[in-house]
Amino acid sequence: MNSDAVTKTSPHRALFHALGLTNEEIERPLIGIVSSKNDIVPGHMNLDKIVDAVKLGVAMAGGTPLVFPAIAVCDGLAMGHQGMKYSLVTRELIADSTEAMTLAHAFDALVMVPNCDKNVPGLLMAAARLNIPTIFVSGGPMLAGKVDGQKISFSNVSEAVSEYQAGKITKEKLQEYENKGCPTCGSCSGMYTANSMNCLTEVLGMGLKGNGTIPAVYSARIQLAKHAGMQIMELLKQTIRPRDIMTKDAFENALTLDMALGCSTNSMLHLPAIAHECGIELDLDIANAISDKTPNLCHLAPAGHNFVEELDEAGGIYAVMNEVNKLGLLKTDIITCSGKTVGENIAGCINKNTEVIRPVENPYSKTGGIAVLKGNLAPDSCVVKRSAVAPEMLKHEGPAKVFDCEEDAMQAINSGQIVSGDVVVIRYEGPKGGPGMREMLNPTSAIMGHGLGESVALITDGRFSGATRGAAIGHVSPEAAVGGNIALIENGDIIQIDIMANEINFKVSDSELEKRRAAWKPRKPRITTGYLSRYAAAVTSGNKGAILE
Structure with missing residues (x-):
């Protein structure tokens, strides 16, 4: 194991004893848990609970979990001032620092716990570079807010500001939007960049079922984290690595679901950068070719009035994949972090709400969302x-x-x-x-x-x-x-x-x-x-x- 470099000599073991680890823990595989938790990003304030659940899962399956941090910027808070100049660059900082921490401490495998815009692609890039067994579990989406009986999200608050400036709503109504637009922790509730990338992580095969859609405040999210902690030990046992999962076929699957879901345009920046770290050059010229044959099945906010919580209720990402694959558009024989193939994962995952996930016979459009x-x-x-x-x-x-x-x-x-x-x-x-x-x-x-x-x-x-x-x-x-x-x-x-x-x-x-x-x-x-x-x-x-x- 990689960790033999730091667990087989007395000086190294002395430092592990300083951490309070027992001989039994030192002898087990060392599993790095990359935590993006902080107190400034709403999508990350709950990640301590996710990390605790992952640690329990790892320990239950025979590993020794050790947590180290990754930075995170809230794009909403960085918006509109010089802070936004620093948002995208954090993707590289996250990838670089995770690589440094992992190699410096000879981890055997990793569990990545991101949630918002740059953490997900940054950690996927790091996973590809390091190519040791890795699994992702995100913090989950925020629940939608509600004003006047209508569900709203962060983008509605931004638009309400201009409506107020234009004299279309009162100051009191603007304050109501402000107070109700973001009612829980989690990544903002529409198909924005964070949720887009968490959903596409699931499509790529690097996250378990529900990674992109189970709401942050649901107990099912904690259960998912425990299962991710247990599953990383299986991936280590079977020596299934990120580049075994993130193949060219997997990226084409991701682009296909990108079109079906109507994801953020930022996915067109992140997917090629992640692919590059896998040694794959993802030419965006293929995006239109994929879009031409992929129907757009979902209109989630801001494109429509449905939110990620409703996508989860409708069957989640696997249900969308199963619907899309009625047209034979996915590569289904490739391995995923579940240890099963795409085809095995999505088998029997039915569409439970044809208003949220349109059938391929009745799409929003015959071509993709991007x-x-x-x-x-x-x-x-x-x-x-x-x-x-x-x-x-x-x-x-x-x-x-x-x-x-x-x-x-x-x-x-x-x-x-x-x-x-x-x-x-x-x-x-x-x-x-x-x-x-x-x-x-x-x-x-x-x-x-x-x-x-x-x-x-x-x-x-x-x-x-x-x-x-x-x-x-x-x-x-x-x-x-x-x-x-x-x-x-x-x-x-x-x-x-x-x-x-x-x-x-x-x-x-x-x-x-x-x-x-x-x-x-x-x-x-x-x-x-x-x-x-x-x-x-x-x-x-x-x-x-x-x-x-």
Whole structure:
């Protein structure tokens, strides 16, 4: 075992005795439990209970559980200020520090306990790098809030702010949204990035049934954690490692369910980065091919009025997988952390609510929930959550209103400078330009709150929160900071968007484009010290482990 390096010599054993471990515990496999618990992230405040349950499961199955931490940022709290520049970079910090702790202490296997946006992909990346037996158990989704008999979530609170500023609701109603929008611990209750990645972890085969959907406050979540603790000992016994599970077929399964579920567009950043750590290059060009044959079966908030708790009641991720596989779209003979194949896992997992999980014969759309667009505005690619776009905005043409940062765009939206038909362009917010690739929930929420969600599009080289809805097109590549064409757009240029055709362009002649390119000058980075600037440099030097543009 790996742990022989630290359990077979007296000096090492002396340090274990200092921890209070008995000889019996030292002789057992050492199982690292990576805990993302902290007191600032609502999705992580309950992870101590999950970790305790995992420890019990490991001990019951004959292992010695030893906990070490991973940092976590709440994207909601980081939103709208310089803190958001640091959110995405924590994914790399989490992966790096977990790798360091695991190798330094010679763990035999790992149980990862994440929940929110960057912890899940960061720990999946670490699992792939380390390639020792690993299993995931998340903290679970938050229950939805309720106002006036209607279920709500965090994104509704963000939109209520703009509704109040526009005079559509009272201050008292805004406060009611504030007080009731996030009623329990857990990852925010819609199909936002955290829940998207926890669900896709289950699809990849790295989490047991229910990992993505059992609510944080349910006792079933504690039971799941105990089973994860027990199962890691089975994976160790059978020598089943992450790269045995996270194969190319597994990633294609994840992309397929991504389309069926209508996950966050951030999954298009995280899945390729995780695959890269597995030695697999996941070309996003295949996303549209998968989307073309995968029906969108779920409209969870913000795309619709259902929440993850209802997806769980309807049968969870396995029920969606079973429904999708009626079309033969999944690779079912690949191994998972359960020790069984995908096919064995999903057998008999029926759809219990055809309003929450549409049958393949009656989908929300015949194509998937995410689309990758290309054109002269985004020569490499950009991404849109198609399932959250109003039908009338699937094809749109309008004049550009260009802003070089999120704050300037917010001021324009809230002051009434943005009108029906406009296309808001926010640039220099990419991995290098931000730096840090901020999420743009505030501008999209402001557009929705001002009643412009069905007539105004927003395009950025930053990214969008999973809570975003409307014609929000992000991850434009190449980004403005490296001279991408988004840097050459001028106010009034006509932007043409055709989501169903996967195209995005702006009307400008080749000669005019070359003239603008010759005149363009790079901007100085807004942050020039610390890990964030090194991360931005790594991105632009082609380090795909950091992020794929």
